[in-house]
Amino acid sequence: MTILLIVVCSVLAATGIAYLEFRYKMRPTRLDVYDAIRNGIWTTNRRGEGSTEALRIHRARIARYTGFGMNRKEAIYWGTSVDSNGEPLNCISTYRIDGVDPDTRWWCMTVYQDQFFIPNPFDRYSFSKTDVQRNSDDSWTIKISGEEQPGSWIPLGNATGSFHLTFRCYGPGDSMIEDSEAAQLPVISKEGAP
Numbered sequence: 525m526t527i528l529l530i531v532v533c534s535v536l537a538a539t540g541i542a543y544l545e546f547r548y549k550m551r552p553t554r555l556d557v558y559d560a561i562r563n564g565i566w567t568t569n570r571r572g573e574g575s576t577e578a579l580r581i582h583r584a585r586i587a588r589y590t591g592f593g594m595n596r597k598e599a600i601y602w603g604t605s606v607d608s609n610g611e612p613l614n615c616i617s618t619y620r621i622d623g624v625d626p627d628t629r630w631w632c633m634t635v636y637q638d639q640f641f642i643p644n645p646f647d648r649y650s651f652s653k654t655d656v657q658r659n660s661d662d663s664w665t666i667k668i669s670g671e672e673q674p675g676s677w678i679p680l681g682n683a684t685g686s687f688h689l690t691f692r693c694y695g696p697g698d699s700m701i702e703d704s705e706a707a708q709l710p711v712i713s714k715e716g717a718p
Contacts, residue, residue, distance in 0.1 A: 561704045565610065565712065566602040566691065568704060594694075596701055600628075602691040607712040615642075615683040618669035623710030624662070625653060629695030633666055633710070635678050637687045644681035651676050666710075 560567050606612055607619060621633065634650035635642055641649040656664045657676045667673035668687075670680040680687070691710065693700060700707045 563602070563705050563707055563709055565604045565606050565608055566709045567604065568600055568602050596696070598694070600693045600696050600700060600704065602693065602709060603688060604691075604712070605686060605688045607714050609714070611714065613668075613687050613689065613712070615670060615680045615685055615687055618667065618671065618673065618715045620713045620715050621666040621668065621689075621710045622713070623664055623666075624708060625664075626693055626707055626709065627697035627700045628693035630654070631691065631693045633678075634690045634692070635668060635680070635687055636690060637683055637685065642680055642683045642687065644679040646679050648678055650678065 559569060561569070604613075613619065615637070625631065630653050632650050632652035633656075651664075651666050655676075656666060658664055665675060667675060667677045668680065668689075669677065670683070672679070689712070
């Protein structure tokens with residue numbers, strides 16, 4: 525009976541330790557912890573979100589939070605939670621994102637809060653290469669704000685707290701795949717106060 529009790533306690537203790545280690549590794553954390561490429565404020569995974577070469581724990585995170593990801597030859601996913609001055613993106617401010625089309629067949633810029641779209645009465649959560657309004661020099665500007673803005677505007681509704689931007693580049697060209705650190709990515713500027 526004593527041996528059985530020791531075996532059961534040992535199995536329960538090992539299961540508890542394994543569970544706690546799994547929870548620790550799957551906790552929300554910065555993207556740059558996982559074999560990241562940094563380009564200014566933007567970060568992406570060096571091996572690709574859906575690559576079989578990606579670290580197992582990174583692939584587990586992708587499965588848990590986004591469902592799936594493509595390899596780097598199919599798509600590069602850039603993310604940031606700060607503006608170009610390094611300040612956290614927050615829902616009470618207005619932001620201006622200025623960019624040019626990167627070396628990719630198609631792109632989209634999406635706003636998330638806690639891995640979900642931010643509810644708003646316009647059901648608008650992103651802009652892409654095909655629907656963003658262009659400036660006269662073919663560059664583009666996207667505004668993110670809780671207050672209505674002219675042009676390509678992603679409303680933040682009544683959200684509070686911080687948010688995250690994801691810039692997906694589908695069908696990236698060789699220059700973006702081979703020299704991601706030098707790719708020309710959008711600039712995010714806070715407008716006015718707060």
